[in-house]
Amino acid sequence: MATPATDMQSRIADIIGRLTGPGGRFEIAAEDVLGARIPVIRHRGRRVGDLLTASRVWGDRDYLVTTDRRISFAEHLDTVAALAVALRDRYGVHKGNRVAILAANSPEWVMAFWATQSLGAITVGMNSWWVAREIDYGLQHSRPSVLIVDEKRARLLDELDTTGITVLTTENDLPRLVTEYSGAELPQPEVDEDDPSVILYTSGTSGRPKGALHSQRNLLAVVDYFRFGDAFAAEMSGHNYDDSQPVPLRCLLTSPLFHIASLHNLVVPRLATGSALVLNQGAFDIETVLRLIERERITNWGAVPTMAGRLLEYDGAENFDLSSLTAFALASAPSSIAFKDRLRERFPFARDALVDSYGLTECSTAIAVATPADLNRSPGTLGRPILTVNLEIRDPEGVQVPDGTEGEVCVRSPFVMLGYWDDEAATAAAITPDRWLRTGDYGIVEGGELRLTGRRSDLILRGGENVYPTEIEQCLDEHPDIAECAVLGIPHSDLGQEVAAVVVVAPDSTVTEEQLTEFARERLSYFKVPTHWRITTESLPRNATGKLARRAISF
Structure with a gap:
């Protein structure tokens, strides 16, 4: 006799099979990607900028919300079109040029990103916590033609040589340009799916930050992963998934926009699904965040463990209505079993919503995800590889080791970056000729589930x-x-x-x-x-x- 657990497993397998099998909305097929055969979604987009055009259908729904602003999809699209044409016609930004953004989280950061993407240019997300010396390195390394800054960071440029770089401020220049170019049509240049899209900096073992170069394919693969997740959730609840209808999620964005957690995994996919992003601006303050969750009826929050720790420490959390939260993810840093247990004990929403994951900037999104059921059954697991991710544990010679044997975590997928910007040696050391990424992390796979045994040696x-x-x-x-x-x-x-x-x-x-x-x-x-x-x-x-x-x- 089948048990409830086996019945559930059978149902899950059936839904995944229908969604990803032949003829399914997310049918998976092996195709050539940069010289390697890897699994991809057959019916996919090819250009990040097309997501903007498609977003007009969401009309007056909220896209970007802050404590004091509310911007609809339609307003966002019109603003992005005006800014994109201004960047192109006034400042000569075209396909392949770099536009760097050095600013705190704001709607203008998001709009500058999308304006760059609509031109087929490369957005350079610079770390807003950098000091002048680090900023200088980022500018010399990425060589942007335009740098978009907020006023606070603009003051750091006084001691730097920005010759040849147009500097625009989010507070003054961007609003002026949007007004001047109001009514402009969104540009639509020809772009290949393996053309570069974004550079995000990650600390380097050699002492200098490295620029992870992500492609159009990388970002669009993340979009399809989120769409698949939405479709799976709908099917599990007994509804048919229809991607022409908006997904009524309200997602809290608390990590910096120069991180994949916020940019690739919130800003990009949620434009495609018609879902709202609620931005926490300024330094992380738990009371402000709790007020946003209550006021905006937040459904999804991806927090780093430090933020979740602030939540545990805050005595007045029970005074806020957090019942809208149905998805609560820990990411960006390891968290202990005991820490997750404390979250579940304290907050009812965490008992059924808490998930954990493992990912890297170099991989655009999660590599593996542990669901609430995974964590309850096997505390400490990081779950199974996500859709289209191949994961192997390898020895120092690059040979796959048997289950239960420790080795280096290696992955291959449409999420893996093109390489490191302007650093052939680092790219060759990280990515094999057949497109396997050596993460530098060590772990074990047992029963298909990943556990890390050690982070990168010195990290x-x-x-x-x-x-x-x-x-x-x-x-x-x-x-x-x-x-x-x-x-x-x-x-x-x-x-x-x-x-x-x-x-x-x-x-x-x-x-x-x-x-x-x-x-x-x-x-x-x-x-x-x-x-x-x-x-x-x-x-x-x-x-x-x-x-x-x-x-x-x-x-």
């Missing part, structure tokens, strides 16, 4: 931000009193990890922790600045080849 995960020690060490090495140094991640109850530094100085040095902090603060984003220091005159431990023995360093 520090601070509040959802990736911090690589090498970049900080190279910065500290510039200090005249420092002979050598090592940067480590140490546990932190709220942030997951924070940055600590061991610095070796000469016996007669009088440098202080305060002076080192100020030195680092002038050169690095705040989240990279060490908060703990150990100043010593003893040399750091090294192995037989002279390489730093990082694991032998204690703090």
